[in-house]
Amino acid sequence: GQNIDQPTEMTATEGAIVQINCTYQTSGFNGLFWYQQHAGEAPTFLSYNVLDGLEEKGRFSSFLSRSKGYSYLLLKELQMKDSASYLCAGSDSNYQLIWGAGTKLIIKP
Amino acid sequence: GAVVSQHPSRVICKSGTSVKIECRSLDFQATTMFWYRQFPKQSLMLMATSNEGSKATYEQGVEKDKFLINHASLTLSTLTVTSAHPEDSSFYICSASAGTGSSPLHFGNGTRLTVT
Numbered sequence: 001g002q003n004i005d006q007p008t009e010m011t012a013t014e015g016a017i018v019q020i021n022c023t024y025q026t027s028g029f030n031g032l033f034w035y036q037q038h039a040g041e042a043p044t045f046l047s048y049n050v051l052d053g054l055e056e057k058g059r060f061s062s063f064l065s066r067s068k069g070y071s072y073l074l075l076k077e078l079q080m081k082d083s084a085s086y087l088c089a090g091s092d093s094n095y096q097l098i099w100g101a102g103t104k105l106i107i108k109p
Numbered sequence: 110g111a112v113v114s115q116h117p118s119r120v121i122c123k124s125g126t127s128v129k130i131e132c133r134s135l136d137f138q139a140t141t142m143f144w145y146r147q148f149p150k151q152s153l154m155l156m157a158t159s160n161e162g163s164k165a166t167y168e169q170g171v172e173k174d175k176f177l178i179n180h181a182s183l184t185l186s187t188l189t190v191t192s193a194h195p196e197d198s199s200f201y202i203c204s205a206s207a208g209t210g211s212s213p214l215h216f217g218n219g220t221r222l223t224v225t
Binding site: 041043048100102 | 115151152153154155200202204213214215216217218219221
């Protein structure tokens with residue numbers, strides 16, 4: 001079956017670095033997405049990886065290892081506004097998105 | 110960047126009535142739009158895939174006669190919750206893609222439906 005696993009909740013300190021991991025099993029693979037969702041709001045797109053390696057975009061970076069079925073989202077210089085849920089989604093052979101349950105990130109001063 | 114507009118943002122209705130939610134892609138053509146439902150503290154659940162000019166594809170367990178989807182143009186899809194009941198109270202979100210399956214989804218701001 002298809003499955004996306006990510007931690008339910010993580011806590012980090014303002015100014016620090018946090019890595020949110022995601023493992024996936026999909027029928028075929030057409031990329032891995034990360035979305036940010038603040039409470040009560042719709043998700044917003046953060047990153048897309050389809051090739052192995054690290055994609056850096058400002059304070060956020062996303063990594064993919066296709067052989068391991070593994071991705072992570074790295075957030076640097078954490079700010080209080082980064083407190084949100086982070087959703088990992090894998091795209092299968094039909095380009096359908098398989099969603100993880102989301103990781104709630106709590107930032108403490 | 111690509112913008113998706115969803116309306117209304119909040120709606121309260123009485124049990125037994127119907128509610129229509131609109132989703133528009135403002136600056137791009139979306140041949141495919143997706144409708145999601147999200148319960149508190151849970152992830153997005155895909156309800157249906159809406160294709161312009163054809164019938165929507167519903168996910169297993171989603172009643173197509175209760176959740177009517179119309180994708181009349183390349184920029185507009187609507188979701189109508191018919192004969193709403195309190196258990197239909199949820200956060201409904203639409204999304205659209207501007208290109209191929211590898212393009213990111215752009216989401217509307219969501220609609221908070223409360224059925225009393």
